[in-house]
Amino acid sequence: MTTWLSALAGGVLIGLAATLLLWLNGRVAGVSGIFNGVIFPNKGDVAWRYAFLIGLIVAGGAYMAFVPGAPLPRTDYSRTALLAAGLLVGFGTRMGNGCTSGHGVCGLARLSLRSFVAVLTFMATAMATTFLVKHVLS
Template identity: 50%
Template sequence: MATEWIMGLVGGVVIGIAVSLMLLWNGRVTGVSSIVYGVLVPIKGDIAWRWYFIVGLLLGGLSLQATAPELLTVELQTKAWIGSLAGILVGFGAMLGGGCTSGHGVCGVSRVSPRSIVATIVFMAAGMAAVVLLRKTGLLI
């Protein structure tokens, strides 16, 4: 479809504006794994905004489901257990790397953080290697 790249561009601009406003208004990097971790292991006086952020993410998804459900229709190309295992590994990797793709890839790279640039290169390379491996073994189409 000819407009797919436009939707990606618009989405990227919206994400860029959102993380910039988070940094400007709150002085915080928008790293979703760190925000969720702060809810799971709360620090007094630093929890309300985290809940607002998470609820906002959920409400955004629900509003998209209500207004344009066709945009959320996906066909899984792998087994559920592989997706579950991948989610656990991503969570472990986010903790190991001191942040997630949103924190390092979107916010850290834009701030020219050497640590985030290295982390982004590593998780992109690991993701590509995982896809190649899973396709070679027949676990991913």
């Protein structure tokens, strides 16, 4: 499968999953919010969250296991750097009141101005970070 075709298929599947979660469960597919609901659960609102998160992990593992030439995760990062990055991402999703999936997939689809500003901020920060790491610090 060509790169653009697999990217298109992935985007369609993400959009379909987000749409089905909203239609069938009345919930937005923002991964940080779903994870937050597992960490700080409300009674009767946990099972679907676990199912969603387990589905993300299983689908990623299945893709790596069954698709020839699928990219594998990098293993050359220090655990300390990964922990720091995870904490920074968690802090950022709290500050931004959502993550890239919530704002980028669901918020933009609902034409949310707040999500549009958040996605612009995510993208600008990602570009600046990549430039710094690749061209200034290396």
